[in-house]
Amino acid sequence: MRIPNRIFSANGFDFWANKVLLDWESRFPEDVLLRGRKLYKSGVIRSVELKKGFATLITQPREERYFILEWDNEIQIRSSHSTDDLQAFAVAGLYEIEALLAEYTMGFPQRDAHITSEGLPQVTHRRPASTTKLALQLSLIGEGLRLDFASKENVALDHREHLVRLSHLSRKAGFFKCGNGFLLSSPYRIWVFVKQHLPKWKMLFDLTVPESVEKLLRDPEVIRIQLDKVGSGLSVQATFLKKPIDSALQKHLLKAKDEWVLLPGHGIVRLAKEDQQVWQQLEGLDHVPLYLSINTPLERSEELEAWQRSLLDLDGTLLEKEHPLLRPYQIKGVRWIKHLLNHQCGALLADEMGLGKTAQILGVLSEMSLTKPVLLLAPATVVSVWETEAAHFYPTLNLRKWDPTMPLDSGIYVTSYSQARRSAKKLQAVDFQCVILDEAQCIKNPKSKIAQVCCLLKTDGRIALTGTPIENALSDIWSLFHFLMPGLFHQNVKALHEHANRVAFQQKIAPFVLRRTKKEVLRELPEKVEIAVPCFLSEKQQHLYSQWIESGKAVFGNTFEKAKDNRIHFFALLTRLRQIACDPGLVYPDRPIQQSAKWVMLEKLLCEGFQNGHKVLIFSQFLQFLLRLKPAIQKAFPKVDCFELNGKTLHRKVIVDAFQNHRGPCAFLISLKTGGTGITLNTADSVILLDSWWNPFVEQQAIDRAHRIGQKKKVFVYRLIATQTIEDNVYKLQHAKSLLSDAVIGNLSDASLLENHFPAVLQCLRPLQNVL
Incomplete structure (x- = not known):
């Protein structure tokens, strides 16, 4: 006999399993039950679909009819043919639903297994109740709790009610079909089943429960x-x-x-x-x-x-040597770093620029008993500074500039990041006693080659120095700690947002970061006064700026909405706008310097400064701007010396010493990238920043060439800002970035900006259109 198609949802299965467990046969007269059983045995129903609240029955194709069986408080049936014996079809449908539930539970291959060929049972209005319980057995296996029939051959028609109940209860407990039995795989649901359902199952079924399952009654x-x-x-x-x-x-x-x-x-x-x-x-x-x-x-x-x-007990570490040239806070820094190294931890010395981080590291090195080489990496322009500072603070320290031809024995070697990148294989083959990164923000991009080289160096101790541990985003400090203490944070930088919670993040880094500001430790350091100086574009300068704005709109849209899709060209536009805001001659070389509003303002500032005997540092990121300014300054102030430092300067130390030793007013034109770090210019008392940079910490480094240990005078800092230009937005962005750094490192108490802080340049896309 043909088996009907069975379709059911989980909700539909559970709904009808609950219903047919009720004594539904008593709701029909005896003659309706007999007619319904005949229809059921004839196999007239070829399809059953169970949904929550109703079932759809479809008869054989030769006389296809549809029935909707519903059961709310009463059993109701509707048909596509009004002449049908609806009550009998309702009975046949309920038998078919019972069969579906029982066959699903037992896995019967044919319907003959539960309706014999000897005819219908001779009953009045209901089937006889089962006289025996359904025999089941539980067993604990590796996959979970297994439920099987004790003997499948002994399951007969009069167990159908038990099978339906078993189907309902097993699904409710979380069992699912597995071969000829059922499996409950969730350990938690196994425990709930044993604690809450097993007693009821023992009453309903002849259930064999081994000792291993009984033991699960105990709390785990x-x-x-x-x-x-x-x-x-x-x-x-x-x-x-x-x-x-x-x-x-x-x-x-x-x-x-x-x-x-x-x-x-x-x-x-x-x-x-x-x-x-x-x-x-x-x-x-x-x-x-x-x-x-x-x-x-x-x-x-x-x-x-x-x-x-x-x-956490810094008092447990003592210094073995005297450090007569170090200040008290620097001696504390030496102890702190030594303490962390003794405890196999990395150290991030993040003192504000100008507080003598170099001297503190030299103090740490002087405390070491060297058994293996120490490697010190720094920007190429700073390597000679380490040699000079070592000779001044610790003349007996064995510190040498390293090149690839030298063997690495138990000494202290300083070399540039670029040299380390070129010599990566040789350095990574050495077992170092300590690796120190100066200006450690150089590895802020974890995907960069130099960051990868540094992280693969084998060493017992790791130290990083930077006055700007966070320049753009939280990923900057992730990269530093990936070098200092691998594994402290997630291996994937994207997962670091988990630690954007201020308490969790700061608790994790607090023991390994030392940050002091000049205001805290150098009470004798003169005041620093920062002044934003607006520069109003000249008429010709404003005209050129507007032309470039219009050409930008033609490419990127009126609101610059296409900028993100073409970032390279957008960056080029930003650069041109900033150059024109400084000096039209940077884009159009034939334009005289007099068309630059910033030159006009610079000349006024220099005139006043030179008259008062000031030594002035002039920074710009545009080398060509500095080259155009030098002859203009020499012409305007022929009796004042003008020094120059950029990437092409060969004898950097000679130039710096000459400026430091110069008496009387003078100017020092410095490329922001070349001279913003690694030099001391504390005889200057005025700093002029000609153009704003995306990153405020780069500018701060430049300012701190003058405002540092040894400064005797109040330092005035002038920021020249071209009004109504992109520089207005850059200045606002700098403030946001300063908040980020102060939040995370400054006082280790506020990291609220971490999660939403995007890389600086992309942040500028949004507000740009308001200025343009």
């Missing part, structure tokens, strides 16, 4: 993950009832997808998801450093707890 034990100190690293051990778990079961726990775990031989246990995630991260490391135990939810041994208490 919690798996503890404990960290212990082993040498300079950590060991990770999972324990059950305070006893270690073997490695095979540990692998099982590591792969678990739920907090509730069915652990072979131990029943159901619980492993906190956060514990498992930390455990998985640590298991993926060849060496687990001690600092990864900080701020984790895992349990720590007493020895590890003692190590952490020691880490």
Whole structure:
């Protein structure tokens, strides 16, 4: 006999399973039941579809008819043919639904298994109740809790009610069909089933329950993950009832997808998801450093707890030498770095520029007993500064400039980032005692070649120096800590947003960052006064600027909405606009310098400054602008010396020393990129920034060439800003970036801007149109 098509949703299955468990046959007269059973046995119904609230029945194609069976408070049926024996078809339909539920539960291949060929049972209005319980057995296997029929051959027609009940209850408990039986795979649902449902099942069915399942009635034990100190690293051990778990079961726990775990031989246990995630991260490391135990939810041994208490106790580290040339706060910095290195942690010295970070590192190096080489990486323009400062502060320190022809023995070697990039293979083959990064913002892009080279260096200790640990976004400091303390943050920089919560983020970095400002530690340092000087474009300059604006709109749209789709050309437009705002001659070389509103303002400032005997630093990012200004300054002030420093300067130190030793008023034209770091110009007392840069920290570095240790006078800083131009927006952007740095590093208490802070240039796209 043909088996009808069966279609059902989960909600529909559960709805009808609940209904047919009721004594529905008593709702029909005896003669209707007999006619309905005849229709059911004849196989006239060829399709059944169950939905929540109603079922659709379809008869054989030869006389195809549709029936809608509904059951709210009463059983109702509607047909596509008004002459049908609707009540009989309702009975046939309910039998067919019972068969669907029972066959799904048992997996019967044919309907003959539950309707015999000997005719209908001789009953009055209902089938006889089953005299025996359905025999079932439970077993605990690796995949979960399995439910089987004790003997499938003994299941007969009079068990149909039990089969329907079994189908309903098993689905409600979370079992699903698995071969000839059912499987409950979720450990948590297994525990709920044993605690809440098993007693009822024992009353309804002849249920065999092994001892291994009965034991699950106990509340699950919690798996503890404990960290212990082993040498300079950590060991990770999972324990059950305070006893270690073997490695095979540990692998099982590591792969678990739920907090509730069915652990072979131990029943159901619980492993906190956060514990498992930390455990998985640590298991993926060849060496687990001690600092990864900080701020984790895992349990720590007493020895590890003692190590952490020691880490926070700076008084436990003493200096072995005198440091007569260092100031008290610098000596504290030396102790702090030495303390972290002694505890196998990295150190980020983020003092404000001008506080002598170089001298502090030299102090740390003087404290070391060198058994292996120390590598110090710095921008090429700063390498000679290290040699000079070492000779001044610690003349006996064995610090040398390194090139690839030199062997690396137990000395201190300083070289440039570019040289390190070219010599990556040779340096990565050496086991260093310490690697130090000066101007560490050079590795802020974790995808850059130099960042990758630095992170792959083998070393016992790591130190980073920078006055600007965050220039654009939180990813800057991620890159620094990826070098300093691998694994402290997520391996993927995109996942760092998880730590945008101010408390969690700052708790994690606080022990390893030292940031002091001049206001805090140099009370004797003269005041710094910053003044924004508006420059109104000349008529010809304004005309050129407007022309470039209109050409930009023609390419990127009136509101510059297409800028993101063509960033390279958009950057070119921004550069041209900023150049014209400085000096039209940067775009049109035949234009005289007198058309520049900034030259007009600069001449006024220099005139006043020279008359008062000031030594003036003049910074610009545009080298061509400086080259055009020099003859103009020499012509306007023929009796005043004018120094120059840019990327083409060969004898940098000679020029710097000449300016430092010069008496009387003078000017020093400096390329922002070349002279913004690594030099001391504290005999200057005036700084003029000709053009605003996206990054305020680059400008701050330039200012701090003058406003630093040794400065005796008040320092005046003049920012020349071309009004009603892109420079207005750059200036506003600088303020936002300063807030970011202050939030994260300045006082380690406010990281509210982290998550939404985008890279600087892209941020400028949005507000640009308002100015243009």
